[in-house]
Amino acid sequence: MQRLLSLFPFPLLALNQSTPLCRCLYGDACWPTTSDFSSLQSQISRPLIYPIPTASACYPLSSPSENCTDIQTNWHNGTWRAGHPGSMDSTNYESFISRNGSISACYVNTTLGVPCEQGNVPVIGVDARSVSDVQAAVKFAASHNLRVAIKNTGHDFTGRSAARNSFMIWTHHLNNITLNPTFVPEGAPAMETYDAITIGSGVIWNDAYNAVAAQGRMLIGGISAGGSVGAAGGWLQGGGHSAFSPLHGLGVDNVIEIKLVTAAGEYLTANAHQHSDLFWALRGGGGGTWGVLTSVTYQTHPTFPVTTVFFNATATNTTVIKKLFTEFVRIHPALSTASFGGYAIATSTSLNFLYSLPNGTDARANASFDSFFGLARSLAVEGLEIATQETGTYDSFNQWFQSIFQTIPTDGGIVELASRLLPTVLFAEDEYEAFADKLFTVAGYQIIWNFVAGGAVSKVDPDSTGLNPAWRESLVEAIWGVRWNEGATYSEIERMRAWLAATMEQVSAIMPGAGSYFNEVRHETGSLFEPTPKETYFGSHYDRLKEIKDEYDPNGLFIVGAGVGSDEWVDDLNCRRSD
Template sequence: MQGLFCLFLLLTASTVLALNQSSPRCRCLYGDACWPSTSDFSSLQSQISQPLIYPTPTASACYPLSSPSGNCTDIQANWYNGTWRADRPGSMDITNYESFIFRNGSISACYMNTTLGAPCEQGNVPVIGVDARSVGDVQATVKFAVSHNLRVAIKNTGHDFTGRSAARNSFMLWTHHLNNITYNSTFAPEGAPPTETYDAITVGSGVLWNDAYNTVAAEGRMLIGGISVGGSTGAAGGWLQGGGHSTFSPLHGLGVDNVIEIKLVTAAGEYLTANARQHSDLFWALRGGGGGTWGVLISVAYQTHPTFPVTNVFFNATSTNTTVIKRLFTEFVRIHPALSAASFGGYATVTNASLNFFYSLPNGTDARANASFESVFGLARNLTAEGLEIAAQETGTYESFNQWYQNIPATGIVDGGILEIASRLLPTALFAEDEYEAFADKLFTVAGNEIGWNLVGGGAVSKVNPGSTGLNPAWRESLVEAVWGIQWGEGATFSEIERLRSELAVTMAQVSAIVPGAGSYFNEGSLFEPTPKQTYFGSHYDRLKGIKDEYDSTGLFIVGAGVGSDEWVDNLNCRRFD
């Protein structure tokens, strides 16, 4: 019996050893003994269409200080240009995600401010990668990463508020040049009957929204997409997979509500078409289950809509009298159900000293827009006697969506800045007649450091069956997304960053107390969420995890706070076995 027991232990140990050998606990990183050899990379090079890329931090050309390695003047001139950044594989739109903080608090970074005297280091930027130009390039890259057990970072434009498209010592798959665009007024999804057609645009994963908008504008159409100056956000990547909100979501829904078909390469290297009839489970997960999680998107087909005139309402008021701003904000909150019902969408910011908003009305007129806001404007005029200053109040109409888009003001987050954010989805129920005053009062108490206020819910967003996509069902009950963040200067110490993160966490707790159990937008949230499964995915998490296990059982595609990420530790490089 003892011999049999010993044999059992020996077999068990051998099995565990075999499992560990076939499925290592940790990914292979640059600098590890397992990192692919020069010969291995030469073999990969022979299978792809472009030379391998070696991403570097954005400011690297300004170093060494004694003899800069590149055109530092060009970098200084374009530092805040999101489109320019998108064309550089090592650049992140939010620059702190190019840096890496070690456990001991030291920071590896490459600062634009060369007077800090810090060396230029690789930080969080992947060290080598593939500039994918075809399905074949992506398949070869994925298979190479699997065979060498590499940590993979999928990057398109780097317009990423949580740094999920970069990872220290990793292998980059850059999809920015998968940029084919096709417009088809009678697009038929694969597997659908010939009678099922859509007026659609198919965009490669590297297409920027600006190019997509221009394409459909030539056909007298528009589509639901990201709204950022210069259009530096990718049209078929993380924006979509996280949900994809837009100024015109109250009219036509979120990005996930406008997708017809998605083509992607899975962790097994398979090129699949996911739609309502083929791989429908994966199609469900891709629409809201989070970017960087399901595979490498090759292209996406979106339905388009007839273009329309757009009326803007821009307003900015300030006061040193906090009570005055609070009264104005309360009235602003009150009218939101009516604004959403009219299909208004847009963005605002509130502090204890100011209220600023830029809202847009499709198919509107100046008269209709002004009438919708008359209670706010009238109150503002009355409050001037109590110290309110109306800095701006403007209304104007553009003849088409594209004309509107080309003229939107530069508001919100600045490309090339330093930022960490958090968000909460604010349920429509809070805006009811018997709720809004108490809700506005509570939220205003935490608005001193500025809270972003995005009217991107309600309307068409709320009319979609919550179970029809993998998106957090909280979106279907919400009217507004509240966003807030922290910023610091280059060269800040870890203790300074930690202090600011603590402040962010306090605000998160305060807003959560006002809206218990509220969801958050995966693309505009915090990597330090206390309960990310519930906050980002809600009741859909378990189904999403099951689909994740089916299509990516080894966890090749893992991102911060994404589906399955709780099974990984040490910066998502090693599996958790406890």
């Protein structure tokens, strides 16, 4: 192991190991010995893995391996990345920025002339193929006081599935899928049945959608390019939204049962009848916090035809786009009532969206946008150019998904995000105009507009799950962010982060106390980017979540940035606070 890791000459973190308050990291005197790892190897079904940064095969520059071409070709392919333990979908989280501003990374752009280093990628781990593998990994990490990173696909906008000098539990190959039209949760009465799908924690949404489509069903899941987001991990634990959440609710509203390994190495079934407190926490309390999920069971729904409205317009005059954006905001309460959902992007010079109506028709969809389309046509004299305005109907949810999102299998890239859940009250007739103006002005060059709340989401008792109650009072999730190129300097990155933090303050001033989606935010080590993470991410549920956390993980084996209990640890999450 030492020989393999020496290929990446990264500096080691220096910790004072005289105190038991700190995790044991690679390079520390307490790090498990070769004999310790041999003992672990004897307990698991597959060889230990040594994750390496994605671009490693392109180094050394003098003699890259044949795999370098494959890496360059698939660099932005999320499904391909999910199959590599060292790969994160947001590539910036493979890198590590130290407090002195130095950057440890491995760039695919080899012309930068920067050596390939381990960065934020864990150094060793278990490729879990069974529950017993997971249990062995968890018990080993706990007994040696290791920093743990849990990873299924690496789709994480905050980098919680990687950690520098850590031990990885990789669940990517727990990918069994079982369909059961009469599923009974453990401990439930025999008459409590669901048409359900049980998926291992390594399954991606595209495979889950295809499995239920064969039975004429659909399920609420993540909508992303290529469908490569993990279906039974952080997506669910953070809340889990979909373009069809206004019809059938969020992921946490559709899960029936969760099986996981806790910090004590116990294999538990959590549902409404067994470990119901943990089941409550798992539904919205944040990924990487409660244990290692091994499988999740969701209820499925009959599939339906989907009518989709595509629209794209541009203008060089910002005032024209702002007028159109204001009308776009105004019509959302009515769109919510009709069960529309979807995604939009607004910039200072463009507005485009893809909104979908289940069980709809072209006529109904066009009627819902009549006033918006009328305004768009009238703005032509002021310079608005409508590039696309069309509707299309698909026979089923899966046909809709495969036709649109499988044609854009591009993921990956450097991105850091800010987000806010937009309360429904701000869309009222006497509020929307001022609200739209302020949001458009503050958020800057681009707003990603996820219309994934309202409708069925708002009809669920806010206290029935551990999810931030703000979700039940909101209509839209707004996201904006920053990107930079590989090789950007520390000062360049910090300048963009400062802009992101400033806009977050301004947006917070527009809607004080508004919540945020735990899965789509930036939380960088040492950052004051989100000054009140407990309230923003978990709302009034935080105290109860913390009580449950202390019961099932009293030693804090599973700690992630901004997660429940993380405030008891210093910024790098390697040592407990002494105060």
